[in-house]
Amino acid sequence: MIRLDAVDVTLGDRKVLERITFHVEPGETKVILGGSGSGKTTLLRLILGLHKPDRGSVRIEDEDITRLSEQALPRIRRKMAMVFQSAALFDSLPVRENVGYRLWEQGALSDDDIERRVRQSLQFVGLEDAIDNMPADLSGGMRKRVGIARALASGARVILYDEPTAGLDPINAYAIGHLLLQLKAKGVTQVVVTHDLDLAFRIADRVVLLHKGQVMFQGTPQELAGRRDPEIRGFLDPSTLSTEERDTYAGRHSD
Numbered sequence: 001m002i003r004l005d006a007v008d009v010t011l012g013d014r015k016v017l018e019r020i021t022f023h024v025e026p027g028e029t030k031v032i033l034g035g036s037g038s039g040k041t042t043l044l045r046l047i048l049g050l051h052k053p054d055r056g057s058v059r060i061e062d063e064d065i066t067r068l069s070e071q072a073l074p075r076i077r078r079k080m081a082m083v084f085q086s087a088a089l090f091d092s093l094p095v096r097e098n099v100g101y102r103l104w105e106q107g108a109l110s111d112d113d114i115e116r117r118v119r120q121s122l123q124f125v126g127l128e129d130a131i132d133n134m135p136a137d138l139s140g141g142m143r144k145r146v147g148i149a150r151a152l153a154s155g156a157r158v159i160l161y162d163e164p165t166a167g168l169d170p171i172n173a174y175a176i177g178h179l180l181l182q183l184k185a186k187g188v189t190q191v192v193v194t195h196d197l198d199l200a201f202r203i204a205d206r207v208v209l210l211h212k213g214q215v216m217f218q219g220t221p222q223e224l225a226g227r228r229d230p231e232i233r234g235f236l237d238p239s240t241l242s243t244e245e246r247d248t249y250a251g252r253h254s255d
């Protein structure tokens, strides 16, 4: 489904990702963990074809997208939907348009079909009643759910999430986790970037842990929890680190 093979990405004069190799099976929920600046968002952008790697390949359904022209990429991007950290809602548009705009833009469905799809998606995230609301009237948790409804409405079978629970209280974060589990049950393939270890252990089939642009671990959540290497323990339980080590993780002493 998604397959990265020995990918390096340089941004500015900095190597941000190095020799990244992993794959996401159809229907799998893959969680990407890692400290700030470890390259998680860059990895999602790479999968969407928004960064060109220096070397290596990025395959989406067996097609190497690093070889595609800018004109050919929209066809690949339409297979995927991205839920941005900020939810990226248009403040001047009501929820209905925020969820359905991609469908109106594509022009492939009738207005009635779009309305139905928008309502179904909002119902799925528990926000059908908010269809006429403006984003400013919504809480942070509701905005995230509108972002998820938008991804659903697009019909994409692959959803990429950047920090879907960041900034949410535990109950809203739990509700988002529940939605992601429901989408997994529907067979949606998901790549979830998060700092939220509770979420990771709850939803992941497999986990990739990034550290300074490299894969430090990949495997199941159970394997991750069982690892005893100090670096991995430090990530899972920062109380085991010295102050200096914590600073390094936090990216305060880069390199």
Ligand SMILES: Nc1ncnc2c1ncn2[C@@H]1O[C@H](COP(=O)(O)OP(=O)(O)OP(=O)(O)O)[C@@H](O)[C@H]1O
Binding pocket: 011, 012, 013, 014, 016, 034, 035, 036, 037, 038, 039, 040, 041, 042, 043
């Ligand atoms: N356009 C860019 N030009 C130069 N450097 C960049 C660019 N975008 C990101 N970086 C650098 O790449 C590194 C990885 O950034 P990225 O946003 O992928 O990290 P992240 O793991 O998502 O962090 P966070 O958890 O804080 O969101 C950072 O050091 C960042 O400063």
Ligand SMILES: [Mg+2]
Binding pocket: 040, 041, 042, 162
């Ligand atoms: Mg990020």
